[in-house]
Amino acid sequence: MAVQAITTTLGEAPQPRRQRLLEDERWLAFFLIVPTMVLLGMFIAYPFVRGILLSVTNSRVGVPGDFVGLANFHKIWNDSIFRTSVYNTFLYTGVTTVFKLSLGLWLAMLLNRNFKGKAFTRAFILLPFIIPTVLSTFAWKWMFDPTFSVLNWLLFHVGAITGRINWMGDPDLAMISIIIVNIWRGVPFFAISLLAGLQTISPELNEAAAIDGAKPWQRFWHVTWPLLLPVTMVVVLFSVIQTFADFQIVYVMTGGGPANATHLFATYAYQIGIGTGLLSEGAAISLAMFPVLLLVVVFQLLYIRRVETR
Amino acid sequence: MIEGALWRRWVFFYIPMALFLIFLLFPFYWMIITSVRPDGELYRPWNSINYNPFWTWKPTWDHFKYLFEETLFSAWLWNTMFIALVSTAISLVCGVFAGYALSRLNFPFAGSLGTGVFITYLVPQTLLFIPLAEMIRNYRLGDTPWSLILTYPTFLIPFCTWLMMGYFKAVPKELEECARIDGASRWQAMLYIIIPVAIPGILSAGIFAFTLSWNEFIYALVFLSSPEQKTVPVGVTSELIRGDVFFWGPLMAGALLGSIPVAIAYSFFVEHYVAGLTGSVKG
Numbered sequence: 358m359a360v361q362a363i364t365t366t367l368g369e370a371p372q373p374r375r376q377r378l379l380e381d382e383r384w385l386a387f388f389l390i391v392p393t394m395v396l397l398g399m400f401i402a403y404p405f406v407r408g409i410l411l412s413v414t415n416s417r418v419g420v421p422g423d424f425v426g427l428a429n430f431h432k433i434w435n436d437s438i439f440r441t442s443v444y445n446t447f448l449y450t451g452v453t454t455v456f457k458l459s460l461g462l463w464l465a466m467l468l469n470r471n472f473k474g475k476a477f478t479r480a481f482i483l484l485p486f487i488i489p490t491v492l493s494t495f496a497w498k499w500m501f502d503p504t505f506s507v508l509n510w511l512l513f514h515v516g517a518i519t520g521r522i523n524w525m526g527d528p529d530l531a532m533i534s535i536i537i538v539n540i541w542r543g544v545p546f547f548a549i550s551l552l553a554g555l556q557t558i559s560p561e562l563n564e565a566a567a568i569d570g571a572k573p574w575q576r577f578w579h580v581t582w583p584l585l586l587p588v589t590m591v592v593v594l595f596s597v598i599q600t601f602a603d604f605q606i607v608y609v610m611t612g613g614g615p616a617n618a619t620h621l622f623a624t625y626a627y628q629i630g631i632g633t634g635l636l637s638e639g640a641a642i643s644l645a646m647f648p649v650l651l652l653v654v655v656f657q658l659l660y661i662r663r664v665e666t667r
Numbered sequence: 668m669i670e671g672a673l674w675r676r677w678v679f680f681y682i683p684m685a686l687f688l689i690f691l692l693f694p695f696y697w698m699i700i701t702s703v704r705p706d707g708e709l710y711r712p713w714n715s716i717n718y719n720p721f722w723t724w725k726p727t728w729d730h731f732k733y734l735f736e737e738t739l740f741s742a743w744l745w746n747t748m749f750i751a752l753v754s755t756a757i758s759l760v761c762g763v764f765a766g767y768a769l770s771r772l773n774f775p776f777a778g779s780l781g782t783g784v785f786i787t788y789l790v791p792q793t794l795l796f797i798p799l800a801e802m803i804r805n806y807r808l809g810d811t812p813w814s815l816i817l818t819y820p821t822f823l824i825p826f827c828t829w830l831m832m833g834y835f836k837a838v839p840k841e842l843e844e845c846a847r848i849d850g851a852s853r854w855q856a857m858l859y860i861i862i863p864v865a866i867p868g869i870l871s872a873g874i875f876a877f878t879l880s881w882n883e884f885i886y887a888l889v890f891l892s893s894p895e896q897k898t899v900p901v902g903v904t905s906e907l908i909r910g911d912v913f914f915w916g917p918l919m920a921g922a923l924l925g926s927i928p929v930a931i932a933y934s935f936f937v938e939h940y941v942a943g944l945t946g947s948v949k950g
């Protein structure tokens with residue numbers, strides 16, 4: 358079929374100049390890559406520069422503003438809510454990553470066995486990751502509702518609590534709630550990616566170790582884990598970036614409250630930049646994420662390069 | 668099959684697996700049961716007696732009716748679908764072309780352009796939404812689907828390109844050379860020989876991109892303002908909550924209906940989706 362297609366199009370004889378250009382490898386590459394570069398340049402590179410320019414002015418919505426140097430950064434540095442957001446973001450990223458990795462790895466090991474309904478189970482397990490986060494987070498918010506919480510009902514009936522727990526009213530409990538939702542959303546991603554990594558490890562290696570007398574735990578630690586490490590690193594770094602810049606879960610669950618205690622970089626930037634219209638200050642807050650993100654990306658690039666050249 | 672003594676199988680496999688499944692799937696069950704439960708049962712305090720929260724004997728369609736009669740839910744569904752399909756199509760075309768060029772053609776700066784695409788892949792939407800909001804306003808694109816159709820490719824193209832590069836690299840060079848010897852031009856060899864071979868990759872990239880754009884929230888939240896322009900996630904968030912009052916029945920019904928199109932797309936292409944997911948992180 359493909360050959361037929363070629364002979365028919367060859368008969369049409371396109372314009373010679375265009376054809377000559379497309380025959381040149383560099384020109385063809387240029388034409389193929391231009392649409393991508395234009396879109397990415399217009400909507401990533403340019404906004405990035407705009408963001409930096411915005412963060413050194415005092416613009417508001419509809420007011421261009423003047424150059425103020427680093428005043429915005431100085432202001433947010435002394436802002437106690439910003440400091441809380443920084444602390445929260447690191448806590449949120451750190452705690453969820455540890456849980457997502459350990460639970461995800463556990464689930465991947467469970468899924469790596471052969472059992473009835475394996476394909477079915479795997480398909481269902483990914484649901485939290487594919488269903489729009491905002492929509493599933495509403496289900497969690499409803500489960501954590503102070504008056505009608507099903508979790509309170511459950512805890513009450515198993516005898517763990519005697520009064521109600523006001524999940525969203527207490528800063529620590531609210532933080533724990535959003536951490537739980539993030540873990541819930543991220544575990545499937547970790548599990549399925551790590552499962553793909555596990556499946557590339559030849560079972561013969563584990564069998565050989567077993568014959569040599571290695572206990573299951575030793576086999577995991579000395580055979581499986583080192584071979585899985587490259588995939589694990591990439592998955593973890595990828596997830597760290599997403600979690601660090603997370604917005605949706607906190608926006609829906611707490612909106613940054615109670616009393617601005619659960620803000621992350623992104624939700625605080627939204628509240629300042631869009632909510633109150635202080636564009637430049639909001640831009641400064643979201644740009645404050647950049648150094649950490651850059652560090653993770655550079656680390657990831659170096660790591661991939663090292664693995665590839667090995 | 669699972670080996671070992673019966674108690675070992677239960678302790679090390681069945682019980683942990685069941686707990687995982689309950690943890691991961693319970694919110695969806697809760698969403699479904701809430702959406703068909705009458706208001707009288709919904710707003711009953713959690714400690715009232717004789718109350719079974721996990722089941723209802725009086726299912727109702729009221730919440731769904733409310734959604735379609737009292738809100739613009741059908742418009743939100745249509746907007747989301749339209750935006751997701753168009754931005755996925757744009758991203759696939761750009762991603763397939765760029766992926767082909769970056770993986771199979773020799774040209775100056777190919778390596779650094781590839782790295783550049785990878786870096787943009789890692790840029791989160793929350794880093795740039797404020798300057799983008801300003802740009803969208805300046806170009807008078809605010810409150811139109813085009814504000815999203817043009818910006819969604821910024822996180823879809825890098826992903827599609829990255830995934831397609833992996834697929835194209837696996838296609839042997841000889842395939843193209845044969846076609847060229849038979850008289851095909853470079854362009855034809857790409858379009859009729861290499862791209863058809865990479866169709867599974869294109870499907871994976873497409874299905875993944877579709878779910879990503881269906882999922883997107885912050886750009887839609889910031890760029891769209893009038894109710895009839897909104898996408899499902901934004902519409903549900905802003906129109907079904909009045910101040911402190913949450914309309915939980917319609918909210919859960921909306922969450923359920925808003926999830927179904929992605930769930931259907933996903934269920935048809937599970938294998939492709941998983942390939943896209945694992946390919947996207949490994950590259």
